[in-house]
Amino acid sequence: MKRLIAAFVAVLALSGLAACGSDTTPTTAGSSDNAVPHRIVSMSPTATEMLYAIGAGSQVVAVDSNSNFPADVPKTDLSAFEPNAEAIANYKPDLVVISNDVKNLRDELGALGIPVLLQPAASTLDDTYTQITELGDRTGHRPEADRLVGSMKQQIADLTKDLDRSGPQPTYFYELDNTLYTVTSKTFIGQVFSLAGLTNIADPADANGQSGGYPQLSPEFLVQADPDFVFLADTKCCAQDAATFAARPGFGGLKAVREGHVVPLDDDVASRWGPRVVDLLRQIVQATRGVPVG
């Protein structure tokens, strides 16, 4: 038994060491810390958008199968969900950007001497700015990154500055798929809606955060809450639109349906935390501005 515990402790210690080791970017022969990567593989659609937005697109040699913006990205069939270190290494990258350390991908690539940058899903807009800046630093495009962040902040300030916050806020329901999975205000996307001065009807459904901000709503609760606006982030995944939404049982009489306030969104834009979050905010503000609440 004692030996077993000792072995267990040893394994723990080793894995702890390994985790520490992977935090520092392995430097490989032939590339120094100052070298600017010119063979970047992006395994994150958001990182792809950021890289192109800061002018590092020409340094990107491959992107994962879900990266589809901008249109001319070097799309491959590399899967970010089921990644294979060997398949990634085939592109001889000198930097791999990932948003999710699936199956110890970071360590595997590290063992091959490939530097990895982990940029997980942002939980706030500040995370987005930090990631853009970080990408700017790593790719030699810091000035462009700073300009992008500045421009995003300015646009968001412009979009939200003359919102009337005096009266009651309009309410909204945000649909992730056609089984009423939704988000609360605690999520990244929920915060964007809060910026636009909207109140989320789903907040009570995950008040204690047990669903991680992504509860599945009861249809009768949605009908009773009767939100002023409905935003559909399932136009691509589930082929939903205002008509299919209105056709669901009990939804035909919803205020948002009657008044034409069911707003289709682009699933991709709505699920990423890159530069296009400004476009999303603009769409929300334009759809809701000047609509009387009540």
Added chain:
Amino acid sequence: MSTVLPPPVASAAEPDTHAAPRAPVVRAARLRPAWLITGVASVLVAGVAGLVVGPAHLAPVDVVRDLAGLHTGLGPQQVAIIEQIRLPRVVLGLLVGGTLSLCGASYQGVFRNPLADPYLLGAAAGAGLGVTVVIVGAADGAATPAAAPIAAFAGALGAVALAYGLGRASGGRTSTASLILAGVAVASFLTAVQTYVQQRNQDTIRQVYTWILGRLSTAGWHDVLVLLPYAVVTWIVLLAHRRVLDVLAVGDDEASTLGVHARRTRLVVIVAASLGTAAAVSVSGLIAFVGIIVPHTVRLLAGRSHRVVLPLSLLFGGAFLCVADLLARTLSSPAEIPIGVVTAFFGAPFFILVLRSSRRLGVTS
């Protein structure tokens, strides 16, 4: 009607010279009116509870008055909640739960296997594959999500047909064991394909998962109307076989001496039960455990004859799923819990309890 068949347990009788009746043998072969009334009452109670309780807090008296067509002070939204969301959901729960339980009881009878459930011959795996392909295709613009129930139905029936064909081809004419093994093989194979397709398309994994865990609220009355004709046909065919299944329980050879064509009977029951299962699965997803725990509970409490088990499984299965759905939409209101989680969470411990009790009572299957 006049031929009182021996209950299945009696068939296991070792040459017993003493005439002392053992406990299982005295269990009723005929459905007692008291049990029938209890079953109907449970359906009514579960149905009413499902109608008056929900995340939208409506006064029960208003719900009842609205459904009775009387004047209420409810607004159009609240009427929509009662008539377009709750009522079809309750009816769907009764239909799906009753059908799955009845099909499970029939599978257990026809295979003489206590662990048989409606998904035994690969219906769930086939339906899962069909739905996964449609959901993935919908995300690529190659299919419409509305095709999912059809894909589930076709997948379920296709899998059972495949298993039956393979089992028959390899097992000769009387072996139910080879049929079960063929079902296991087909289910494993189709699940492997389904998992592969699902993992290759992780952007749609939540939708696939939602479907697999089961849900009673999708298309309201449309689902009810889709399911109803299949359910009714299944019920009629299976209930009509309740006596024959008792005969089959004594073994194929013995059954044939009693004038029952075992293979043909088995085929008819399997086809009917698979049809009902496929239709239920196509509108509700893969709801676990209903088809196992309800029939076994009925056997334990009311008797082992199929004349008791089949009708009572239909009634109690409907009531059980109706209550499970009530829990699914109220336990963490206004969020929902997948109903498959509720049935398995309460079903698994309950199943253990049934097994323990049945051993103590000497009611082995």
